[in-house]
Amino acid sequence: MHDTLTLSAYLILAATLLVAYVIFGIAGFGSALIASPVMALYLPLSQIVPLLALLDLCAAIINVSRDGRNAAWPELRRLVPLMVAGSLVGATILLTTRPEILLLALGVFVIGYALWSLIGRKPAHAFPPAAVVPFGLVGGVFSALFGSGGFIYAIWLGGRLPQKEAFRITQTTIIGLSTLTRVIIFAVAGVYMDWHLLLLALTLLPGMIIGITLGRFFTLKMSREQFLRMINLILLASGVMLVGRYFG
Template identity: 35%
Template sequence: MEPIQFALAMLVIFVAYFIFGISGFGSSIISVPLLVQMYPLKSVVPMMVIVDICASLYVGRKSSKDANFKELKWLFPFSLIGMILGIYLLVKAPSEPLLITLGCFAAINGVRVLWQRNTEMREPISKWWAAPFGFFGGTFTALFATGGPIYVSYLGLRINDPKALRATMAFAIFSLTFLRLTLMLVTGLILSWPVIGLAICLMPATFLGIWLGTHVHTKLSNAAMRVAYGSILVFAGTMLLIRQL
């Protein structure tokens, strides 16, 4: 492993989990598009599973009491179906068209969130929207570890309390990461010492980023949280599109 390459990976992980500490999501969709420029996609995705589990355990044990579990009960069954498809595509299919799709989705949705940052949500959308959001969220989570924007798009239209939204997203990522871990153990994607070793080496940057982000989170207003979400989505979507196009 090149020292400069590893130092850049540490910086990417620190920034990604600083944002995760603030918002409860965003770590993978920011880090994966950058890390795949240094490491193979099939190494980055399972490595992020290991890091995400540790990060979600750290955040989830502090904020799970604020999570809205009723919303997650609707998302998870459809997410599992999407994950099964995503794991199959990760093994079999080319990634470029799907990454372009996700990049467009993230960037457009980020612009929408920023545009509406100062408006209050009027009526929550129907819970039946959990079906498409859960399915596509599960698919992209398994494929690229980047389903967070899809889940926050749905949950942000169902939950108006920023504290509850952050806690619900953190718990969702924790639970879905365990599902991804199970599927990747079955397929053998995660049973690689280089993958496990890289994840362990990146842990200090992970926890430092979360710790700082969590302290910043307590000082943010509802409007500021929406700016954070929107900015994450626009940045992540743009990075995906730049890499692919």
């Protein structure tokens, strides 16, 4: 339990969160990819999910307050309603069936897309606006099922936005809106009435802030090609993690 964590455990968690939020600061998603496996050594999943939701929301708010003017709001207006609809579908699937096979399918798809992009097989044209429908719905479904929809939105935005900063802050805004829903649900359910959980979040907050600040700094130093390569490497790692979760 987190109220009995040793000093060394706190330091490991803080270092892990710092690295995770460097990734979040660069890509606008992916913090759970880095943080969850390490946090699971010290905390139960029932605490990791609401803790990361709270930190992700704080990170998104900080990033949007800094760079929100660069967000592609037309893309958000297209995507967000579909994300909400997909989340409702995902919640229904979660309650009525066993969705593990979907986890494998998503992992294989993301790995394939990332490898295809990394070897230079990129589409000649941007995604048409109508393509937002499957990306928005599928991203919402997998966000509700597994808390893993960010990289679906990243694929969509990567095929729509030529500017890396617009991609980063738009992705961050999407994750912030998605996470806000989860935070509200956890709050209504009384999860955040546990003051030990809130204290742990407060203790880890500096690592998150330093991480997203470093991520933003690194992004400004990257070329668009370097940025997209980083995004595709994160996508590849996400896909491998999903497949690993399925077989695990």
